[in-house]
Amino acid sequence: xxxxxxxxxxxxxxxxxxxxxxxxxxxxxxxxxxxxxxxxxxxxxxxxxxxxxxxxxxxxxxxxxxxxxxxxxxxxxxxxxxxxxxxxxxxxxxxxxxxxxxxxxxxxxxxxxxxxxxxxxxxxxxxxxxxxxxxxxxxxxxxxxxxxxxxxxxxxxxxxxxxxxxxxxxxxxxxxxxxxxxxxxxxxxxxxxxxxxxxxxxxxxxxxxxxxxxxxxxxxxxxxxxxxxxxxxxxxxxxxxxxxxxxxxxxxxxxxxxxxxxxxxxxxxxxxxxxxxxxxxxxxxxxxxxxxxxxxxxxxxxxxxxxxxxxxxxxxxxxxxxxxxxxxxxxxxxxxxxxxxxxxxxxxxxxxxxxxxxxxxxxxxxx
Numbered sequence: 149x150x151x152x153x154x155x156x157x158x159x160x161x162x163x164x165x166x167x168x169x170x171x172x173x174x175x176x177x178x179x180x181x182x183x184x185x186x187x188x189x190x191x192x193x194x195x196x197x198x199x200x201x202x203x204x205x206x207x208x209x210x211x212x213x214x215x216x217x218x219x220x221x222x223x224x225x226x227x228x229x230x231x232x233x234x235x236x237x238x239x240x241x242x243x244x245x246x247x248x249x250x251x252x253x254x255x256x257x258x259x260x261x262x263x264x265x266x267x268x269x270x271x272x273x274x275x276x277x278x279x280x281x282x283x284x285x286x287x288x289x290x291x292x293x294x295x296x297x298x299x300x301x302x303x304x305x306x307x308x309x310x311x312x313x314x315x316x317x318x319x320x321x322x323x324x325x326x327x328x329x330x331x332x333x334x335x336x337x338x339x340x341x342x343x344x345x346x347x348x349x350x351x352x353x354x355x356x357x358x359x360x361x362x363x364x365x366x367x368x369x370x371x372x373x374x375x376x377x378x379x380x381x382x383x384x385x386x387x388x389x390x391x392x393x394x395x396x397x398x399x400x401x402x403x404x405x406x407x408x409x410x411x412x413x414x415x416x417x418x419x420x421x422x423x424x425x426x427x428x429x430x431x432x433x434x435x436x437x438x439x440x441x442x443x444x445x446x447x448x449x450x451x452x453x454x455x456x457x458x459x460x461x462x463x464x465x466x467x468x469x470x471x472x473x474x475x476x477x478x479x480x481x482x483x484x485x486x487x488x489x490x491x492x493x494x495x496x497x498x499x500x501x502x503x504x505x506x507x508x509x510x511x512x513x514x515x
Contacts, residue, residue, distance in 0.1 A: 151210045160226050163210055164203075171203050194246050201249035204233040208253060212260040242312040254313070255320045261304045262321070298336025301325075315345050322354065329411040331361050331452060332445065364452055372422070372456035379443065380435070380460030386470045389433065390489050392458060397513045398431035399494075399505075400483040402470065404438050405449045409498045410480040414453050417502045422456045424506055430513060432457030437467045437479065484512050 149170045154163040178195055181187075187195075211226050218226075239257070244250035269276045277285050280303050301321045309317045318341040325333045338358045342351050376383070376392065383389060389400070399421070403410035422432055434455055439446045440463060450459055460466075474483055474493050482494040482505070496504040 149206060151206070154210070155214065157214075158222075160207075160211060160229050164207060164229050167203050167206050167210075170206075171199070174199055174202060197241075197244045198247035198249050201237060201244065201247055201253055204230075204237050205249040205253040205256070207233055208260075209256045212256065240309040240311070240313040245312055245316055251316070251320070254309075254317050255324065257308070258301070258304060258317055258321045259324055261308070262300045265300045265303070298333050298340060301333070301337050302340045315341075315348055315350070318345070319350050326357075328408045329415045330408065331365065332448065334358070335361055335365065365448060367451045367454065369447075369451050370454045370456050373450060374458045376458055376460050380458075380466075381440065381463050383460060384463065384465045384469070386466075386473050386491075388466070389435070389460070389470070390485060390491070393431045393433065393485055394489065395487055396429055396431050396485075397487055397509060398433050398485040399509060400433045400435060400470075400485065400491075402435050402437055402467075402476070402479060402481040402483070404436055404479055405442060405445050406438065407479045411449070411453075413480055413498060413500055414455060417500055417505070418453060418455055420502055421505065421509075425509065428513065430509060431485075433460065434458065435460045435462050435466070435470070437462050440464070484508060486512050486515060 149167065151163055151166070154166065157163060178199055182192055182195075208230060211230060215223055215226050238244075239253075241250065265276070265280070273285050277283055277287075280300075281287075301318070305314050305317045305321070318337065322334060322337050322341065325331075325337060335358060338354060341348070345351065401410075401414070401418075403414065405411070418432075425432075434450075434457060436446050436459070439461060443461060446461055449455075462470075470483075471477065471481065474481065474491070476493060478498075480498055482497060482500070483491055484494055485491045494505060494508050496508070
């Protein structure tokens with residue numbers, strides 16, 4: 149159903165009323181269809197299950213798209229409705245796996261619950277490690293950073309799902325992380341999955357793709373990859389970065405291994421841009437932000453995506469100085485440096501129009 153009319157609502161009353169209205173309409177349509185067409189018992193059973201999950205699935209998706217950054221007080225009415233809807237269903241339900249609304253609920257649930265744990269980790273790491281790893285930050289940190297979203301996914305599946313529903317929850321998590329170019333998480337989730345469900349048909353289905361990912365993860369750096377001295381961790385100001393490319397046009401990519409849009413853009417456009425400008429006196433500078441302490445993961449990502457150009461692992465001071473100077477808060481952020489050292493954010497940002505980006509760089513190179 150179309151929930152866009154409620155996007156700006158601060159409370160859930162209108163959207164839940166609309167969802168309930170649509171549910172009753174669907175119920176009536178289904179009853180009329182069954183009466184007129186007399187479908188099989190199996191069809192009726194599955195259709196009734198699908199109907200049962202209509203309201204929980206639609207409300208969960210809408211509410212979590214609009215409550216991510218709300219305060220605890222603002223969340224109360226939204227969660228109250230969610231709790232009441234979830235009391236009418238089984239979240240882990242093997243019999244519902246043929247029902248579209250149920251499988252969509254699993255997809256959104258896996259996505260949003262892992263997202264919530266990421267936020268919890270960032271805001272309250274001590275609470276996060278105590279609740280989910282039963283340990284302190286010092287011991288939990290190494291495990292979490294090694295597996296990152298893979299281990300979070302396993303925690304969510306183990307807490308909320310069993311049986312075939314758990315198997316399917318892993319599958320949806322795998323497909324989602326793959327679509328977000330989060331390949332280390334894909335491999336770690338698949339390894340968990342294969343261990344838990346060695347005879348699953350999905351193991352055979354996913355194995356060729358996972359094998360390719362593992363192969364790519366074993367790649368060495370491109371010959372055109374340059375790590376700035378000390379990985380760039382001692383650069384503290386934008387001026388320090390500008391000194392690295394004096395007299396040349398450069399494109400800066402402010403990214404992070406943790407940043408989904410950053411990974412997507414690098415996979416989609418980095419090689420295209422680097423190939424197009426090869427030998428044309430243009431530098432590419434990739435500055436990884438909020439990845440200090442994750443040097444191993446950072447270098448793995450660079451090798452995996454075969455990123456060329458200068459690589460900098462930014463300390464917090466450098467990140468702040470650059471983002472403050474270009475007046476940007478989101479990642480990725482793209483910045484063109486002119487030959488004279490002046491700079492500006494590119495007109496095209498995420499999602500990048502690669503042809504527009506090429507034109508901007510070409511114009512800068514002609515000046």
